[in-house]
Amino acid sequence: MKGDGFLALAEAENPCDVAFVHRMKWETMTFNVFEMGSEAAVHHAFDVLSDGGVVVHPIGSLPWSTCCATVIDRYGVCWWIAI
Numbered sequence: 001m002k003g004d005g006f007l008a009l010a011e012a013e014n015p016c017d018v019a020f021v022h023r024m025k026w027e028t029m030t031f032n033v034f035e036m037g038s039e040a041a042v043h044h045a046f047d048v049l050s051d052g053g054v055v056v057h058p059i060g061s062l063p064w065s066t067c068c069a070t071v072i073d074r075y076g077v078c079w080w081i082a083i
Helices: 018-022 039-050
Strands: 030-034 053-064 065-072 078-082
Touching: 030 039, 039 053, 039 078
Parallel strands: 030 078
Antiparallel strands: 053 065, 065 078
């Protein structure tokens, strides 16, 4: 990447209740925070962001990340966090 910008997109996984998200006025952008350095950092961020928010995908692994999650925080901002 070498400092170049990039755009990452993903579809909501069923049974993600998109109608609920819109009904609650969480029409928002997603912040992608990767290379957090450790699983502990991801778990801490997850705990802070999910307090009063909505967990879209709990902490788990994907082919491209051993520890990641998607959370909409209490202010309606969506976060994808990962090592």
